Amino acid sequence: MFADLHLHTNFSDGTFSPEEVARRAKGLGFSAISLTDHDTVDGCPRMHTACSDLGIEFISGCEFTVERDGCELHMLGYNLDIENLRLLRVLRKYQEIRRNRIHEMVIRLKDHGIPLKIGRVMELANCDAPGRPHVGRALVEGGYCRNMDEAFQRYLKKGKPGWAPKEIMTASVAIDLIHDAGGVAVMAHPGINRMDDVISELTSQGMDGLECFYTRHSTAVREHYLIMCKQLGLLVTGGSDCHGENKGRPLIGGVKLPYEYVRKIKTAAKVA
Numbered sequence: 001m002f003a004d005l006h007l008h009t010n011f012s013d014g015t016f017s018p019e020e021v022a023r024r025a026k027g028l029g030f031s032a033i034s035l036t037d038h039d040t041v042d043g044c045p046r047m048h049t050a051c052s053d054l055g056i057e058f059i060s061g062c063e064f065t066v067e068r069d070g071c072e073l074h075m076l077g078y079n080l081d082i083e084n085l086r087l088l089r090v091l092r093k094y095q096e097i098r099r100n101r102i103h104e105m106v107i108r109l110k111d112h113g114i115p116l117k118i119g120r121v122m123e124l125a126n127c128d129a130p131g132r133p134h135v136g137r138a139l140v141e142g143g144y145c146r147n148m149d150e151a152f153q154r155y156l157k158k159g160k161p162g163w164a165p166k167e168i169m170t171a172s173v174a175i176d177l178i179h180d181a182g183g184v185a186v187m188a189h190p191g192i193n194r195m196d197d198v199i200s201e202l203t204s205q206g207m208d209g210l211e212c213f214y215t216r217h218s219t220a221v222r223e224h225y226l227i228m229c230k231q232l233g234l235l236v237t238g239g240s241d242c243h244g245e246n247k248g249r250p251l252i253g254g255v256k257l258p259y260e261y262v263r264k265i266k267t268a269a270k271v272a
């Protein structure tokens with residue numbers, strides 16, 4: 001038995017619907033999946049229903065963009081009460097910040113001689129939590145870039161002409177918010193963030209786990225974080241971070257988290 005606890009849908013910057021992700025997970029033999037869209041839990045009810053229909057376990061989730069010492073990192077929340085009012089209020093706030101940021105990015109690109117239409121970008125996003133990949137899709141569609149990689153490299157990466165800053169919550173606020181909604185807080189893709197120095201500090205502030213199993217973690221990196229989890233008494237999680245088609249090959253199926261870790265996450269969430 002195995003799980004994928006890091007998946008995106010078209011409720012944020014993924015391209016598959018919740019039903020499509022659940023169907024693919026079932027086809028690949030997963031016993032449990034979680035939906036971790038950026039700054040929203042709105043896709044969870046539909047994925048929950050789809051999973052129930054298919055006979056696989058669903059774990060609610062969300063990927064929060066957070067800040068620590070001025071650096072951005074991602075915090076995953078699992079087993080959240082998706083009707084928690086504080087959680088929903090905060091998520092609505094950050095969704096609005098995301099929408100405003102898209103407007104700002106379109107203005108910056110226009111000043112740079114790239115006249116994207118805001119209506120078209122929002123149409124491509126078609127969700128409450130739009131992100132840079134939606135601007136990237138508009139850049140590709142408009143013929144300004146050949147693909148998403150080029151869109152990020154030339155226009156969307158931090159410091160590039162289309163990039164705009166966005167207000168984000170601190171990591172400790174996110175941890176507190178996740179706990180308040182009954183969930184567990186897990187640092188996403190620590191091997192990509194490369195912020196090992198803050199892990200023990202965040203653990204003392206209540207962070208519950210590390211995403212050790214991850215598409216872009218080598219075996220050595222995974223082992224490194226598994227050891228850290230053991231030393232710090234942290235939960236182990238893992239997932240593919242599938243956003244839909246990825247150069248013709250969706251990432252789902254590439255990471256198989258042994259189910260024993262899911263059991264531990266559920267036990268921890270109940271006592272949190």
Ligand code: AMP
Nearest residue numbers: 013038065130131132133148149152243
């Ligand atoms: P945002 O949350 O709006 O700042 O956008 C960040 C998201 O962009 C990440 O979660 C990834 O899904 C996506 N992303 C980052 N870098 C790239 C890239 N080089 N190509 C495609 N997508 C990317």
Ligand code: ZN
Nearest residue numbers: 008013038243
């Ligand atoms: Zn994303």
Ligand code: FE
Nearest residue numbers: 063074188189
């Ligand atoms: Fe992430």
Ligand code: FE
Nearest residue numbers: 006008063241
């Ligand atoms: Fe993600």
